[in-house]
Every structure is written in structure tokens, then in C-alpha cells.
Amino acid sequence: MTQDALSIQNVSHSFGRFEALKDVSLTVPQGGFTALLGVNGAGKTTLFSLITRLYDNSSGRIEVAGHDLRREPGAALARLGVVFQSRSLDPDLTVAQNLHYHAALHGIGRSEARVRAHEVLTQVGLSDRMGVKVAALSGGQQRRAEIARALIHHPEILLLDEATVGLDVKSRAEVLALTRELTRHGVSALWATHLMDEIRPEDGLVILHRGRVLASGVAREIAGKDSLTEAFLHLTGEGE
Numbered sequence: 001m002t003q004d005a006l007s008i009q010n011v012s013h014s015f016g017r018f019e020a021l022k023d024v025s026l027t028v029p030q031g032g033f034t035a036l037l038g039v040n041g042a043g044k045t046t047l048f049s050l051i052t053r054l055y056d057n058s059s060g061r062i063e064v065a066g067h068d069l070r071r072e073p074g075a076a077l078a079r080l081g082v083v084f085q086s087r088s089l090d091p092d093l094t095v096a097q098n099l100h101y102h103a104a105l106h107g108i109g110r111s112e113a114r115v116r117a118h119e120v121l122t123q124v125g126l127s128d129r130m131g132v133k134v135a136a137l138s139g140g141q142q143r144r145a146e147i148a149r150a151l152i153h154h155p156e157i158l159l160l161d162e163a164t165v166g167l168d169v170k171s172r173a174e175v176l177a178l179t180r181e182l183t184r185h186g187v188s189a190l191w192a193t194h195l196m197d198e199i200r201p202e203d204g205l206v207i208l209h210r211g212r213v214l215a216s217g218v219a220r221e222i223a224g225k226d227s228l229t230e231a232f233l234h235l236t237g238e239g240e
């Protein structure tokens, strides 16, 4: 059996007495594009904070490329690339400087970092913007530069938290298409969104609602005879 890029088993998390995640389990297969669909407050960011170890996961088990996050945090995090919900590049540095800085955090030497920065910026279509300050990039370009940064240490899985928020229609489509393209080249992606039109029938899908996984599988099968919107409203009870 091939090993999953990400495996989450029975993870819960509370803020004081409020249980934000309740016994969450999901997997992202190698090279898969899996959408994590949930309305605001569903628990998507909390789950990402556990996977990135911003919060300690005290229950259940999280494995990245077979590495247990609690027992082997260094090995697990080395295989993870993250695009956060809010913008996280330094606007006063150039695109290349941002990438070099991130590479250094992963222990990549300067000359190797330069080679990799060129490689990943080519992948996201920004090789001609290396020397430009981030502040001068469009919103869509900044998102693509963040994806390049997330790729520089050659992770096996990318976590993208509402990566298209604030982008115009064209840039949204480009960032989504780029992420799908990356999965065709072996990187896996967990794509958190509240937008149903970002999900294709063949995608992996996990529906998270009020901290619980209500459905997981192939989007087409979850939708069944209905549209995904109808299925989502039915599962969450939001339509009643």
C-alpha cells in the first residue's frame, strides 16, 4: 500500500471549553488534490495550525509522509509546505530574497537556494520577477510567489488555507490551476476553501462543519445525484 502524504486520525482540539475540532480524521493521498470544504468557523485554520505545530496536537495522530508529527516533528515539517490565509511575504524584500530567507530556515545553502529559487519561480511562472520587490507584485503574483516559497524545500504536501481569498476571478483561476498542475507533478495538496466552485467532481473532498468531518471521499460520489451545493446544504443542515 502506498503511504499517504498526510494522515490525520482522531484529532480533536479545544479552546478553553469550546471544542473547535471533534475527532477529525482525513487522508491526502500522494499526488492528490484534496479540498477541505467548510464555511467560516468550520475549523479549517485550526486544523492547519495543528498540522504546522502552531498548536500542539494532544489527541489523535498526525503523520506527514509517514512521519509522526509528535515523535518526529523535524522530519514531518520538512515535508510540508504551507501557504497561509493571510499574506506572509516581506513586502520590502525582493521575491528572491524572500525565497532565499525561507530556504535558509530549511538549512539550504546559498548557492543551492539560488538554483531552487529559479526552479520554483519558473514552476509558478514568475522567473522574470525574481528581483522585484514583493510590494510591487499583484495579489495573484504574490500568492504564486508564496506557493514558490512553500515549494523551495521540496515538500511532499502543500497546505493552502483559502489561497484565493481577495483575488480577482482570473487570478483565482490561475492559482487554482497552478496548484492542480503541481499535483500532476507529484506534490500533494490540501486546499482549504469555502467556495464550492473551486471543487471538481474528481477531486478528493472532506467536508468539515462545526469541527466535525461530515463526509470524505471523491467529490462526485459525495454529491451523488445532487449538485455539490445541494449535497453540502443537506449534510450540514444549513439549507433546512
Ligand SMILES: Nc1ncnc2c1ncn2[C@@H]1O[C@H](COP(=O)(O)OP(=O)(O)OP(=O)(O)O)[C@@H](O)[C@H]1O
Pocket: 015, 018, 020, 038, 039, 040, 041, 042, 043, 044, 045, 046, 047, 162
Ligand atoms: N484562538 C482561538 N480562541 C478561541 N476560539 C478560537 C480560536 N481560533 C479559532 N477559534 C474558534 O474555533 C472555530 C474554528 O475556527 P477556524 O478559524 O479554525 O475556522 P475556519 O474554518 O478556518 O474559518 P475561517 O475561514 O473563518 O478562518 C471558530 O468557532 C472560531 O471562533
